[in-house]
Amino acid sequence: MIDIHTHLIPNIDDGSKDLQDSLKQLAKMAEGGVKRVYLTSHYFRGHYQYSRDEYDKRFNLLIEKAKEEKINLDIQPGFEIFLQPDIITDIQKNSLTLGNSPYVLIESELNGLPNDFYNNIYPLLRAGYKPILAHAERYVSIMRKPERAESLSHRNIYMQTNSGSLLGMYGEKVMKTAWTLVNNGWTHFIASDDHVRGTYFANFEARAEVERRIDHHTAHLLFHEYPEAIETQDIIPYQYVHIYRPSHRHKRRNWLQRLFA
Ligand SMILES: [Fe+2]
Numbered sequence: 001m002i003d004i005h006t007h008l009i010p011n012i013d014d015g016s017k018d019l020q021d022s023l024k025q026l027a028k029m030a031e032g033g034v035k036r037v038y039l040t041s042h043y044f045r046g047h048y049q050y051s052r053d054e055y056d057k058r059f060n061l062l063i064e065k066a067k068e069e070k071i072n073l074d075i076q077p078g079f080e081i082f083l084q085p086d087i088i089t090d091i092q093k094n095s096l097t098l099g100n101s102p103y104v105l106i107e108s109e110l111n112g113l114p115n116d117f118y119n120n121i122y123p124l125l126r127a128g129y130k131p132i133l134a135h136a137e138r139y140v141s142i143m144r145k146p147e148r149a150e151s152l153s154h155r156n157i158y159m160q161t162n163s164g165s166l167l168g169m170y171g172e173k174v175m176k177t178a179w180t181l182v183n184n185g186w187t188h189f190i191a192s193d194d195h196v197r198g199t200y201f202a203n204f205e206a207r208a209e210v211e212r213r214i215d216h217h218t219a220h221l222l223f224h225e226y227p228e229a230i231e232t233q234d235i236i237p238y239q240y241v242h243i244y245r246p247s248h249r250h251k252r253r254n255w256l257q258r259l260f261a
Pocket residue numbers: 005007080134193
């Protein structure tokens with residue numbers, strides 16, 4: 001399992017408040033079978049703004065301590081970037097990507113994607129970045145019309161769903177939207193968005209639930225294979241569920257054929 005969305009670096013955003021808590025969380029993740037984690041601290045101009053050096057200092061300290069405690073986990077840097085005009089300048093200057101990949105985890109206003117969403121995101125696509133929309137199911141406009149997630153993926157934007165959303169941790173509407181995205185193949189990643197406010201469990205339970213409700217293959221794709229492709233640079237398809245539609249109608253069977261069908 002690979003978790004591409006967490007807030008485990010202490011005191012840099014609204015995530016972890018304490019180094020020891022972060023270490024405990026990392027240990028729990030490793031114990032449960034997470035093999036790689038991206039520490040995607042919020043980057044929000046005017047709110048959570050820092051230089052790459054500041055981030056790296058905290059990141060390296062956490063890695064060092066995790067090594068001392070022999071926590072067996074591949075820990076990668078990352079950011080959850082709030083989409084704003086000209087955010088590409090900050091992304092380029094501070095390399096605000098997931099690890100060394102071209103993928104960028106982005107978020108926007110939850111009260112409906114703003115009208116200038118595409119204006120802000122197209123420059124990223126043109127520059128070769130691969131945007132992933134964080135917790136797609138939590139946007140009001142996507143809750144109202146989940147097909148909007150599909151049209152975003154037609155514009156080369158990947159979708160990420162929170163495991164807690166699938167478990168009902170953000171309420172009924174978000175839960176329903178999250179399952180619609182998963183059932184229709186309109187999301188590409190499931191991740192915890194863990195803020196160290198309790199024990200790490202949502203990813204494990206959500207994975208079991210996806211296996212139970214859909215199948216092992218889908219769970220493997222969303223929790224492992226596609227997140228792994230961020231590192232290996234394998235192609236992640238924007239559309240990966242293909243529904244078979246027969247091209248012609250079967251001839252109406254007579255009563256004898258229906259009886260023995
Ligand atoms: Fe987040």
